[in-house]
Amino acid sequence: MSRVQGIAARLRAALFRRAADRRAREEFAFHLEMETAANVRRGLPPDEARRRALAAFGGVERHRDDLRDLRAALPDDLGRDVRIAWRSLRATPAFMLATVASLAFGLALAASAAAVVHAYLGRTALPYAHADRLYHVMYAPPGPVEPHGMSTLDWSTLRDVVRDAVTSQGVSYTLGEGADAQALAALRVSFGFVRGLGVRATIGRPLVADDYASDADGRAALISDALWRGRFGADSRVLGRRLRVEVEGHPGTFETLHVVGVMAPGFWYGRTSDTQVDVLTPLRTHATTYVVRLRDDVTAERAARRLTEAVRAAATWIPPDWPGVTVEGMQERYVREMRPRLVAIAVAAGLVLAITCVNVAVLTLLRTMRRGRDVAVRVMLGAGRASLLRLHLVEIGMLCGAALAGGVALTAAALRALAPRIEAELGKPAPAGPSAIGVDWTVLALVGGVSVLIALLLACVPALLPWQRRLAESLRRAGRAGSDGPVMRRARSTLVALEIAGSLALVAGCGLMIRSAVAMIGTDLGYDTAGIVRVRVRLRQETYPDAAAFQRFYARLAERMAAAGGPRPAYASWPPYADVPTQTVDVDGRAGEGVAGGVVAVGDGYFATLGIALRKGRALTDADRVESEPVAVVSETLARRLWPNGDALGRRIRPHETMQPGAAPAPWRTVVGVVADVRQTYVDADANDVYIPYYQNPQLGRYGSFYLRARGTSPGAAARMARAAVAEVDPRAIVRDVLTVDDEDRELASARFMTSLLTGFAAFAALLATLGIYGVVAYAAQQRQRELAIRMAVGATRPAVVGLFVRDSGAVVGAGLALGVLAALAVARVLAHQLYGVGPFDAATLAASCAVMAVVALVAVWWPASRATARSPVTVLSEP
Template sequence: MERFRQDLRFAVRLLVKDRAFTVTTLLTLALCIGANAVIFAIVNSVLLRPLPVPQAERLMLLYNSYPKAGVERASTGVPDYYDRLRETDVFEELALYQQRGVTIGGEGNAERITGMAARPSLLRMLHAQPVTGRIFNEEEGEPGADGKVILSFALSQRLFGGHQAAIGKDVRVNGRPHQVVGVMPGDYLFLNADVDLWMPLSFTAQQRSDDARHSNSWTMVGRLKPGASLAQAQQQIDALNARNMERFSNMKQILLNAGFHTVVTPLQEDLVRDVKRTLYLLWGGVLFVLAIGAVNVTNLVLIRSSARMRELATRHALGAGLSRLTRQLLTETVLLTIGGGLAGIALGYPGLTLLSGIAWDEALPRSAEIRIDGLVIAFTLALAFAVGVLVSLFPVLNLQHMNLSQAFREEGRSGTSARGGRAIRRVLVVSQVAFAFMLLIGAGLLLASFDRVLRVDPGFDPKQLLTARVSPPGTRYADDAAVRVFADRFLSSIRTLPGVTAAGLTSNIPFGGDFSDSVILAEGYQMVPGESLISPYQVTVTPGYMAALELPLRSGRFFSESDTATSPLVVIVDETLAKKFWPGRDPVGRRMYKPGNPQDFTKPGPDTKWITVVGVVPETRMAGLVSSETRMGTYYFPMTQDGMRTMTLAVRTDGDPLAMTGVLRKALRSIDAELPLYSVRSMEDRITESLLNRRTPMLLAVSFATLALFLAATGLYGVLAYQVAQRRKEIAIRMALGSEAGGIFALILKEGTGLMLAGLAVGLTGAFAIRRAMESQLYGVSAMEPAVLAGVAGLLGLVAVVACAVPAQRASRIDPMGALGE
């Protein structure tokens, strides 16, 4: 231990003395390890850490899927819930829930918050423990007994000044008083930190009936019994579905054609399904950055250890054994990398803040849980230690194979360096260039892919378009007619405002995040054997909505005031749906219907309501510029014939759309002072938000690649500069024998570009090997896009030539007489 302390003190003195080397190394390690700390903090919090629920591994998500109908994820219906309660025995608890916006407060102080309606079993399943009060009991999950709420800690503070004062008080929710029975702890979290209010979820007899089957709008979760497995749960659900297909034989073939099945999957795995591969790729990329930084540090340590051969030989001559010298070198390097690790952890905190500032956390599940915790710190320090040991291997091996008795003579000659050391440094530089090339390829592909996404036409003009939501509650707007009167008055007041060129309301706005789909068929359409019904987007709109979006009319007409509740039913379809049902023909004047014939779901029945197509519009990208789901088209109903309660306003302006926010709120208050206008965003902002899951990984990849490019360039420069310094006499002899300065410049440049080309070859091979991992992250480009490969190679080559030119120029200016006289 005493010897270790001596080695440690000696290492500190040497590092303090050699400040340029120490600062350069610490900065390199801090940047590389800090980047790893940030990404690992995200990976750990989002992917690795269990959900903050007791025995979270037993929590399962269940959802229905109809892949051949274009609906991969369809959540769950109420009849399914009660079937599974009765006919499965692998679940300890089953629950349905739905996250929804709710309006709290009254006249003059109404506000919109995020709520969650859930069966009482959900909070039991999660072992939720309120800080004050209680959770819902089973009776409160029945119709008429559900007037209770549980508040978040923050909402109780804001409304009542404290959690204890909230118990027993009433809160107006959607215009109706609800009694507060509990307050959750301040750190309570289940899936979404934004939830401020919980309500018990009840269902009517109609919602429970067989008529509601495959009307999916609820999320189902279950907790497996101890000892029950995922495979057992899936087997029981599959068997239940098979029995139901036989019970409802009229639906069997339709469901089989749609590929209907129910997926049972661990809740935590499903939460991260869309970001898992991206995060692991980013983690791999940042480890490449660390590898490049470690190579840089290794070269610096090798150069420094070569310069210290006389010192080491002296200590060896005075009695220090090779093991003592090896321990000294190892102590110095590990001390340095641990210091870099601590600096990297310190940089990690502002790094996470920076990521939050560019709003990536909004695109990540479990974003509220992302933090640098003990595991992240331990992992980072372990990584730093491992880097220290690996970096030490090269100077230690060099030391073990060097004849220290010749060190004085080798040190005294400033000619060529040892071939073994030079070969090691060349291999390290090639690996740096290869890693940097692979990172640059990845960043270039993501950039090219993002550019292709930005070029996708959303189907309408998003500029100068403001969107906002309003939700008239059923307590004051009892039926569709009352809601229509409100909508007419609201739109009339908006259309007279200065700066408004068009305005309309819709049930589902593009890029709004919530969508409704429903099966529809065309009169006379013949389904081929095995063909599935399709479930396109169903959207309800008012006259003026399509003008606000500036949707061009391809055929027919838009909705008008003549389309009333008592006039013939009408529909507008988009071009995708038109090509599906009437390829090569004009759909205007043709009829459609919503299937409902219990004898044959694919044919109209005696009670079928016929709907006439009156117009055709282009396809709009509802779910995003790029969606993994098969696009089945969209059809539009007029609000007069298909009611909606939560509606989104679309306002086309002649200036800055967000500048209209205040006057829109004033217009709404003049009609109903208890209704808040919420989710106010420009359409361009909505599109930008929809791209967060692509933009931020792209920006991170570009940042990592830029750092890698800088490190590779400095590594190449450092090795060549050191070789020039070591070969001064050799270069002087060449010049004395007649070599021109240009020849010397070309000689050094050739050596540098040779290393660069070798690195490019190795990097290209590596990029080809991992191409499949990149393919899922790309849109419109291949994983080996020639233009990207050529551009990245050209950029790296240019930077490498510049890095080589500086030491080459220095070599060409060596004074032969002065160098030979040294």
């Protein structure tokens, strides 16, 4: 019988006892009858024939013994080993609790990190059908102008590479009147959009080909689940209802929307899942396509080549040195900015889990060494190496199983409670929603596989035991100094050095993030965000058709706020931390020497409210009306760049702030002031900003925000006051959101999040390293108790004896620190994209981290050594 057949037979005999007994009896009876019949044919009497047949088969008991042998390896021995292992673990509750708790916490960290990474970086994380085949089409790099004529590109000629052209056009609707008015974010979409993204309806139907007919009665519309529940109370009778909406940007233009269905919950389309879509309607005009769904066998490179050829053939104008079309996956585009953070979190969690495993290995090794007498006695009584290893494997399996169950439960509870917070800290919601951040089969498979691997590695610890020693020597050493040979000492030292190395890597990473956060906090952004509240308002164009109307609205708003005792509102078209579009700024008398600058329309008091320092000239005031001379204020950097040897005041510039087709050329503006540079981001080095009065450009004033500095009141109270004032001045004005400026500082929030996360990881790793060093030194001190007592009896002082332990541990700590420096450099490379104001290989941070770990190691060595020397030598030497 082969080895595989033998194992199979044992499994069958163990799992199906009664059937195995019955088959054995039947088989034995069959062979017995066959042998008896053969003996009868040879001329023997029946009784003699049966007796010889029984002798030939060895008797019934032999076969029963064989059957019991087949079962012996599984239920009997396994059950016995489980009972013995449980008694052994119960006798050492501290070891059991420390091991299970450490592994459970480490597995929970690793599983949580895996769940977050999988929710964002999974191939099908985006909530669309076949999301891995969706790609963004970029006709030009960011900044340069793309070729003209892309809205009429014939996509039918590209069917060999493109399955669906996902075309959309944003439009804003206003539903309702007065206080009941609601702004709707709508998309007019092609049929390829519906098919390519797999848009479905939970109630009613999705858009179909007939809805795109130009003579259709109104526009068929899919409304969002949020709009259906919030506006229509989840009433199924909304199907077939006709909604009269006003088209924003086209005063007096109304459309009729025919509701045909309700979209699935959580549908979004845009740069982030915050870009919620309220309405989908058919697109009946040509529009440029920026997203496509490629065929299954088409690569991004091939699609880019085919699209470049098509654009060259169809474009009416191509910019000089045009590099061609670039195709990028939607999933990659969504997670590109946050990928470094996710990788850093995964690496840190993995490192913590590795340190946890090393710590548990140290505890297991020490426990195994303390059980030297027990092992020797078992061997003397006949236990084989295989049975001892099996017993140890059962113990490790029980510990790892309990830790796995606890880790999964802890992970599920933590992610259920913290998923919204995790999304907020990462700066982008999970593509499939908060529910995607949880324990699924992928995470379970990963953490289960890691647990099995940990169990197998821990099961190898007894392989370090001195199995070949004579029993008498084992018993003697177990009674005096255990089984602490050179192999064991090297194993302990190696594990402790690995703990120190991993902890140093995390401490160094934490130090880098702390220095980065401190540098960010100390960065002068050019304005003071303390107590600033931003209120975004959308005004209707038919009510405010020109700059004079804007002037009246904000003047009345300022009066209302002042009457209520609130702060004065200051308007701006672009808030801090926003990506202000760059436009060409021409200089009078210097044709062709224009520079790119950000143009922001601001109101009276904007610079004072945000604390932007005025360097020269004057700020913009209420006197800068539409009928007044066009003026502007520029930043210091732009002033130095345009007039390096002269004064900017009185010079004329022309920012192209209108940017509307067919609009009249922008006016020349006189520079009346120079203000301090304002950073839009912490890494923003381009401060070419131009500020113009918002009264003098109604196009920039319609969708802006106004700011309040809460003095003498809380930001929340100021926000409520602002909402009330807007409603009183114009009930039809729509307040889109109210939040503090500090809430928008995603870069600093991300740095703080990573700092706090790595600090927690580093603290846990340092604690594990401390416990590991403490355990090893405490065990060594216990083993050398009589030696230490003799040293002290002949005159050695306690500091000298403690110093002996410190010297003995110095080599291990030094090796751990040296290895940790290499690990810290690797972690620093992973964190390089998260740092600001400090390099990834900062010598001061690395030196400070080494000093911290050295102090931690010194305390972990000193404390057990000091306790070991506290006992009287006479007491120790008098013990048997």
